[in-house]
Amino acid sequence: MSTKPTDTKVLIIGAGLGGLTLAAICRRANIPYIVLERTEKLSPAGAGISLAPNALRVLDQLGVYSRVKENGQRLNTMLVHYEKDQWRSLDFTGLESKFGYPVYSIERHSFHEYLYDAAGGPENVRLGSKVVDVVDEYGSPSVVVKVADGATYTADVVVGADGIRSVTRRILAQNAGLKSINTIQFTGRVHMSGYTKPIPGLGKEHEGVGNWIFYDDAILTTWPCKDNRQWYIGVKRVPLGEKDPDRSVWEGTTKSMVNDVYGRKYHPFGGESKTCAEIIDNSERVIASNVFEEQDFPSMTSGRVALLGDAAHSMTSFFGQGACQAIEDATELGNALLAHYSSPTPSASTLSTAFAEYSEIRGKRGKDLVSFSSIYAGIHVARLPYGLGPIARQILYKWLPIWCWFWALNWLYGYQPMIKEFPDFKAPLVKITPTVTEEVKSTEDEPISDEETVVGEKNP
The missing domain is CATH 3.50.50.60 (FAD/NAD(P)-binding domain)
Known part of the structure; x- marks a missing residue:
């Protein structure tokens, strides 16, 4: 030196x-x-x-x-669904006592x-x-x-x-x-993600509650954020050639693009219609990206x-x-x-x-x-x-x-x-x-x- x-x-x-x-x-x-x-x-x-x-x-x-x-927002509970069927409720309130x-x-x-x-x-x-x-x-x-x-x-x-x-x-x-x-490889999947405004209709009982939802052709996870905002991540397989697999981020992603995939699917926090469109339409921003791994x-x-x-x-x-x-x-x-x-x-x-x-x-x-x-x-x-x-x-x-x-x-x-x-x-x-x-x-x-x-x- x-x-x-x-x-x-x-x-x-x-x-x-x-x-x-x-x-x-x-x-x-x-x-x-x-x-x-x-x-x-x-x-x-x-x-x-x-x-x-x-x-x-x-x-x-x-x-x-x-x-x-x-x-x-700390995660307290994760609700697990297959389509409209709720499989279970996972209690994560013990994480802090376990791991600090x-x-x-x-x-x-x-x-x-x-x-x-x-x-x-x-x-x-x-x-x-x-x-x-x-x-x-x-x-x-x-x-x-x-x-x-x-x-x-x-x-x-x-x-x-x-x-x-x-x-x-x-x-x-x-x-x-x-x-x-x-040396990164495209996994054949795309993430569609967004961050929302506070979701109408959600109260104190929904704070800290997230959702894992499995559909026949895709999955969606919503994580609870402050003031009942939601951060969501949807994952689906991408047909070869639909989007350039070498591009990490899909530029120009819109709410309608995400709704085309998830809008009509079930979500328990989706208002009267119980659909993901109620979540996605409240997004402050959305992004889509291909998924890679080393x-x-x-x-x-x-x-x-x-x-x-x-x-x-x-x-x-x-x-x-x-x-x-x-x-x-x-x-x-x-x-x-x-x-x-x-x-x-x-x-x-x-x-x-x-x-x-x-x-x-x-x-x-x-x-x-x-x-x-x-x-x-x-x-x-x-x-x-x-x-x-x-x-x-x-x-x-x-x-x-x-x-x-x-x-x-x-x-x-x-x-x-x-x-x-x-x-x-x-x-x-x-x-x-x-x-x-x-x-x-x-x-x-x-x-x-x-x-x-x-x-x-x-x-x-």
Whole structure:
């Protein structure tokens, strides 16, 4: 590592949820940083987002969780339907006592704003900065990042947090002499999503109540948001050739497009008609996107460059873990950077050691989550090998006891990374029951304890 001054110590490419979380961590830890974002302004995008216990702990450390609680809606109950037949009601009110935090749903743009503020806002986030090259030459004093407008930045470390079609990842491949190809694969499904105004006719008894609805030819999930707003996600298979499978987002999506698929279908919150059209017509915005997932997992680090979130391990959004995994990545990468910079003599060796640990921990966790999300998607849409999809879906959603759900979620929600160098934070006490699945156990080699512990000090 050179002693020559650089523009910053950490340069983050991408002001998405993971990039801004890492920026907020750097800000709190007094590590100089800059965020480069290609868009000209942060305008409302997407619909809603689900934040689970595995992401909420570090958000609590960063002071963002209080804003999530104030403006989001905790999930209390999920009603499960097959067409008009209600299979069951799943009670999730015990999540907080089990894992220390519940699941919250919130408007994605609002949550993005909270992270933007925590990351220092315009003082540290440079909008309209489209990265065109990343140069990390052996022996050079710093990594050089070039922007389309001609600006050049230098940094000790560069982090690619630039999403499913990561420019950082592509440039690294090209610089290494590898063929630059997309390793994400279209799953044959499309998500149609929206965020609504408060739904007429819903009262206090509907707050925190969501719906999973399975139809013969599609599925729809509505998550409860503040003031009985609804965030909905519809999933259906896309006939080949209907939309370009290489495009992530369907531009120009309208309410009528979503209504063409779901408008006449049943929804218990759909007013007198009990149809989805009553939900969709109250949308403030709608979006449709093809669903992709990662097929080839790169190393999470290369030289002085690290990847996080979808840039390294894009996954289907059926269990709402894409953003949560980016936040987990940012937390563990924050710990790696703190370990490096807190060394008496930060060097290439201390960075290599910190990056190796980050890559090992997050690489395995990312692969596990992509696999889990893919299998869960197959159950959710009742498409599994040998025609087992429908019966597997009934077992999971109609007959499986709620304690089995909580037990199965141990490995997902029980892993709650936190920044170890923030000693002023008091974590809630939770009790974690051990799981037996070897493939999805802790990313640490220590045995899982059934003792009551502070999750995060020793990740279960």
